[in-house]
Amino acid sequence: MHFKKLPVLKIEHINKDYFVLGVRDKELTQKIKPGHFFQVKDPASRIPLLPRPFSVYKVDNDELEFLVKIIGEATMKLSHLSTGQDIQLLGPLGNGFPLVSGKKVLLASGGIGFAPMPFLEHKLKEAGNEVHFYHGGRSSNDVFCDSVENCTDDGTFGHTGFVTEYVEKYLDSTHIDIVYACGPEPMMKTLTIMCSKRDIPIYVSMERVMACGVGACCGCVIKIKENDSIVYKKVCNDGPVFYGAEVVWDA
Amino acid sequence: MHKCEIEFGKMKWKNPVTVASGTFGLEYADLFDLSQLGALTTKTITPLPKEGNEPQRIVETEAGLLNSIGLQNPGLDEFIRTDLPQYRKFHTNLIVSVSASSIKEFINMIEKLNVQSGVDAYEINVSCPNVENEGIAFGTDPEVVFELTSQLRKATEKTLIIKLTPNVTLITDIAVQAERAGADGLAMINTLYGMAVEVRTKRPKLHSIIGGYSGPAIKPIALQNVYKVAQAVSIPILAMGGITNSDDALEFIIAGASAVAVGTYNFVNPLCTLEIIKGIEDYCVRNDMKYQDLIGSIQTKG
Numbered sequence: 001m002h003f004k005k006l007p008v009l010k011i012e013h014i015n016k017d018y019f020v021l022g023v024r025d026k027e028l029t030q031k032i033k034p035g036h037f038f039q040v041k042d043p044a045s046r047i048p049l050l051p052r053p054f055s056v057y058k059v060d061n062d063e064l065e066f067l068v069k070i071i072g073e074a075t076m077k078l079s080h081l082s083t084g085q086d087i088q089l090l091g092p093l094g095n096g097f098p099l100v101s102g103k104k105v106l107l108a109s110g111g112i113g114f115a116p117m118p119f120l121e122h123k124l125k126e127a128g129n130e131v132h133f134y135h136g137g138r139s140s141n142d143v144f145c146d147s148v149e150n151c152t153d154d155g156t157f158g159h160t161g162f163v164t165e166y167v168e169k170y171l172d173s174t175h176i177d178i179v180y181a182c183g184p185e186p187m188m189k190t191l192t193i194m195c196s197k198r199d200i201p202i203y204v205s206m207e208r209v210m211a212c213g214v215g216a217c218c219g220c221v222i223k224i225k226e227n228d229s230i231v232y233k234k235v236c237n238d239g240p241v242f243y244g245a246e247v248v249w250d251a
Numbered sequence: 252m253h254k255c256e257i258e259f260g261k262m263k264w265k266n267p268v269t270v271a272s273g274t275f276g277l278e279y280a281d282l283f284d285l286s287q288l289g290a291l292t293t294k295t296i297t298p299l300p301k302e303g304n305e306p307q308r309i310v311e312t313e314a315g316l317l318n319s320i321g322l323q324n325p326g327l328d329e330f331i332r333t334d335l336p337q338y339r340k341f342h343t344n345l346i347v348s349v350s351a352s353s354i355k356e357f358i359n360m361i362e363k364l365n366v367q368s369g370v371d372a373y374e375i376n377v378s379c380p381n382v383e384n385e386g387i388a389f390g391t392d393p394e395v396v397f398e399l400t401s402q403l404r405k406a407t408e409k410t411l412i413i414k415l416t417p418n419v420t421l422i423t424d425i426a427v428q429a430e431r432a433g434a435d436g437l438a439m440i441n442t443l444y445g446m447a448v449e450v451r452t453k454r455p456k457l458h459s460i461i462g463g464y465s466g467p468a469i470k471p472i473a474l475q476n477v478y479k480v481a482q483a484v485s486i487p488i489l490a491m492g493g494i495t496n497s498d499d500a501l502e503f504i505i506a507g508a509s510a511v512a513v514g515t516y517n518f519v520n521p522l523c524t525l526e527i528i529k530g531i532e533d534y535c536v537r538n539d540m541k542y543q544d545l546i547g548s549i550q551t552k553g
Contacts, residue, residue: 001281002282003282003520003521003522009358026309033314041519047313047314048311048312049311049315049316049467049519050311050316050518050519051513051518051519088520090521122506127500149342184526198254208306209307209309209310209311210309211309211311211316211318211515211518212278212517212518212521213518214278214279214521215276215278216273216274216276216278216279216517216518217273217274217309217318217320217518218273218293218303218308218320218323219308219309219318219320220308221303221306221308221323222306225256231302232302232303232306232323
C-alpha cells in the first residue's frame with residue numbers, strides 16, 4: 001500500500017456520466033491485482049472530506065486507469081481535473097479476485113460494475129482461461145465497449161433486457177467453471193442464486209461507503225455467513241471480493 | 252531543530268502528536284514507521300469481543316463524518332494475544348483505550364493489562380455515544396467519573412487518561428472530578444451526537460439513527476471545550492476534534508492542550524500526523540520558543 005500524489009496523465013470523458021482517470025506510476029502498477037481498488041481524492045478540495053474508492057480499470061505497463069461514474073460532488077470535482085493537476089491515491093487496497101487458469105470463465109457486470117472487469121479479463125485470458133463477458137446497463141450510456149455481450153434495459157444497445165436473463169440462458173447452454181461479478185446488488189444476488197442452483201462458484205465484488213479503506217475504522221462492514229454463524233466483514237480489506245454464496249444478501 | 256518533547260503523566264513523548272482511538276491502527280504500519288509518533292492509541296477494547304452496530308455505520312456530511320461503529324473489537328484477551336505484540340514493535344508510547352459496562356469490569360481489564368509489557372497508559376473511554384450500557388453513561392455524571400477514576404487510580408500506577416464527552420452541560424465539572432480523583436490527564440473531545448436523514452426515503456442514514464459526529468466541522472466546538480477545561484484543571488490535556496494540519500493542532504496547544512490527536516483526518520491523509528509534527532516543530536523554531544511555553548499561551552487580554 002502506498003500513499004501518493006500524482007499528476008493526472010489522462011482525463012477522458014466517455015459521456016456525461018462517466019470518465020476515465022489515468023496516472024503513471026511504476027511502483028503502483030507492479031503491485032496491482034484484478035479487483036484491487038484505490039482511495040482517490042482531489043487533494044485541493046476539502047469538501048467532500050473523504051476519498052472515494054475506485055476499482056482499477058486498466059493497467060498497462062506503468063499506466064493505471066480508473067473508470068469513474070459521476071455520482072456526487074467528489075466525483076464531479078475529479079471529473080473537472082486537468083492533466084498535470086495532482087490527485088491523491090492510497091492503494092492498492094483490498095483482496096482482489098482469486099484467479100484461475102485453464103477454465104471456462106464467465107464475467108458479468110452491471111453499470112459502473114464494469115470498472116474492474118477489463119483488467120480481470122486480461123489477466124484471466126493471460127492465464128489460459130476461456131472468457132465470456134456479459135455487461136448490462138440501463139441504456140447505451142452505460143456501455144463501455146462493444147466487444148462484449150452488452151444488454152441494455154431500454155434496448156438502445158445490444159440485447160434488450162437485464163444481463164441476468166442472458167447469463168441464465170448462457171449457463172443453460174454452456175458449461176462454465178466459475179463466474180465473477182460486479183454490479184448492483186440485486187444483479188449479483190440473482191447471479192449467486194443461479195450459480196448455486198448449478199453448483200458454479202461465483203465471486204462478487206461488493207461496494208459500501210468507506211472511510212479509511214484499510215480496515216481501521218470498521219465502517220464498511222457487510223454480513224457474511226461463516227461456519228454456522230453470521231459475522232461482519234470489512235468490504236475494504238476482507239473484500240471487496242467475496243464468495244457469493246457467503247454473502248447475506250438484503251441484509 | 253527544536254524537539255517538542257513533552258511529559259504526559261508518567262510518559263515522555265518525543266513529540267506531542269498521537270492518533271485518536273478507533274481511527275488508526277496497525278493497518279497503517281505499511282505506510283510509515285509508526286515509531287515516529289509521540290504515542291500510539293489503540294481502538295477501544297472491551298472485556299469481551301464486540302461485533303459492533305448494524306450497518307449503515309458511516310455517513311459523510313458537510314466537513315464531517317457521522318459514525319455508529321459500536322466499538323467493534325476483538326475483546327481484551329484477543330487484543331493481548333494478537334494486537335499487543337504487534338504494537339510492542341514500535342518505539343513509542345502505547346495508550347490502550349478501554350471501555351466496560353461496570354467499574355468492576357474496568358478494574359478487571361486494567362489488572363489484566365497492568366501485567367503486560369509495552370502498555371504505557373490507559374485511555375478510559377467513558378464517552379462513546381454509540382453503545383448502550385457503557386461508554387457515555389459513565390462520562391456524563393461527575394460523581395460517577397470521580398468514583399470510577401478513584402477506583403482505577405488504586406488499580407494502576409500507569410498513566411490514567413479520562414476521555415471526556417462534549418455531550419454534557421458542564422464539561423469542566425467532569426474534568427475537575429477526574430483530576431480530583433487522580434487522573435493523570437484528559438483526552439477530549441469524543442464525538443458529538445449527530446444525525447442525517449435521507450430526504451427521498453425519509454429514513455435516517457445511520458441504522459442506529461443517531462451517531463457520533465467528527466471531522467473539521469467540530470473543531471471550534473472541541474477548541475472551546477479544551478480552552479474551558481484547561482482553565483479549570485492543571486493536568487495535561489490530549490486534544491482532538493477536527494485536527495487536519497499543524498495550524499489546527501497549534502490552535503489547540505495555544506488554547507491549553509499539551510498534546511494533540513488526529514482522528515477522522517487520518518482517513519483523508521494517513522500521513523497528516525507526520526506533517527503536523529513537522530509543522531509544530533517549525534513553528535517553535537520560527538518563533539524561537541520552547542514547546543512547553545506554547546502550551547496555554549493564548550492571549551485573551553489587551
